Amino acid sequence: MLVQRINEHWLxxxxxxxxxxxxxxxxxxxxxxxxxxxxxxVDQITVITELRFMEDDEPMPPRPRFPRLQEWPRLEY
Structure with missing residues:
Protein backbone atom coordinates (compact mmCIF):
# COMPACT_ATOMS: atom_id res chain seq x y z
CA MET A 1 0.00 0.00 0.00
CA LEU A 2 1.27 3.45 -0.93
CA VAL A 3 -0.23 6.72 0.39
CA GLN A 4 0.41 10.05 -1.33
CA ARG A 5 -0.84 13.53 -0.52
CA ILE A 6 -2.51 15.25 -3.49
CA ASN A 7 -2.86 19.03 -3.30
CA GLU A 8 -3.80 20.21 0.19
CA HIS A 9 -6.36 17.76 1.55
CA TRP A 10 -6.60 14.68 -0.68
CA LEU A 11 -4.97 11.33 0.08
CA VAL A 42 -9.41 -3.67 -11.90
CA ASP A 43 -13.02 -4.26 -12.92
CA GLN A 44 -14.98 -1.39 -11.40
CA ILE A 45 -14.89 2.36 -10.83
CA THR A 46 -16.82 4.17 -8.09
CA VAL A 47 -17.20 7.95 -8.03
CA ILE A 48 -19.24 9.62 -5.28
CA THR A 49 -21.01 12.63 -6.73
CA GLU A 50 -23.23 13.63 -3.83
CA LEU A 51 -23.24 13.38 -0.02
CA ARG A 52 -26.12 13.80 2.38
CA PHE A 53 -25.39 14.67 5.99
CA MET A 54 -27.79 13.35 8.60
CA GLU A 55 -29.74 15.75 10.79
CA ASP A 56 -28.81 15.81 14.49
CA ASP A 57 -32.17 14.29 15.50
CA GLU A 58 -32.24 11.71 12.68
CA PRO A 59 -31.89 8.10 13.91
CA MET A 60 -28.81 6.21 12.81
CA PRO A 61 -29.45 3.50 10.22
CA PRO A 62 -28.78 -0.04 11.47
CA ARG A 63 -25.24 -1.28 11.02
CA PRO A 64 -24.89 -4.09 8.51
CA ARG A 65 -24.08 -7.47 10.03
CA PHE A 66 -21.91 -10.02 8.28
CA PRO A 67 -21.31 -13.62 9.31
CA ARG A 68 -17.80 -14.48 10.46
CA LEU A 69 -15.69 -16.12 7.76
CA GLN A 70 -14.96 -19.77 8.45
CA GLU A 71 -11.93 -19.77 6.12
CA TRP A 72 -10.02 -17.35 3.91
CA PRO A 73 -11.67 -16.66 0.54
CA ARG A 74 -10.03 -18.55 -2.31
CA LEU A 75 -8.50 -16.34 -4.97
CA GLU A 76 -9.02 -17.43 -8.55
CA TYR A 77 -6.99 -15.94 -11.37
Missing part, protein backbone atom coordinates in the same frame (compact mmCIF):
# COMPACT_ATOMS: atom_id res chain seq x y z
CA UNK A 12 -4.37 8.83 -2.72
CA UNK A 13 -4.11 5.21 -1.55
CA UNK A 14 -2.67 2.70 -4.03
CA UNK A 15 -3.05 -0.99 -3.24
CA UNK A 16 -0.83 -3.38 -5.20
CA UNK A 17 -1.47 -7.08 -5.51
CA UNK A 18 1.18 -9.09 -3.66
CA UNK A 19 2.08 -11.29 -6.65
CA UNK A 20 1.23 -8.96 -9.55
CA UNK A 21 2.21 -5.28 -9.08
CA UNK A 22 0.41 -4.37 -12.33
CA UNK A 23 -2.89 -5.19 -10.62
CA UNK A 24 -3.78 -2.12 -8.58
CA UNK A 25 -6.70 -0.50 -6.86
CA UNK A 26 -6.71 3.18 -5.94
CA UNK A 27 -8.81 5.13 -3.45
CA UNK A 28 -9.03 8.92 -3.00
CA UNK A 29 -10.03 10.23 0.44
CA UNK A 30 -10.78 13.82 1.41
CA UNK A 31 -9.01 14.48 4.74
CA UNK A 32 -11.52 17.19 5.66
CA UNK A 33 -14.47 14.82 5.97
CA UNK A 34 -12.83 11.38 5.80
CA UNK A 35 -15.02 10.35 2.85
CA UNK A 36 -13.68 8.20 0.03
CA UNK A 37 -14.70 10.11 -3.09
CA UNK A 38 -13.21 7.85 -5.80
CA UNK A 39 -12.20 4.24 -6.07
CA UNK A 40 -10.71 2.66 -9.19
CA UNK A 41 -10.29 -1.09 -9.30
Missing amino acids: LFTFEHELDPAQRTTLVIDERDGVAHRSYG
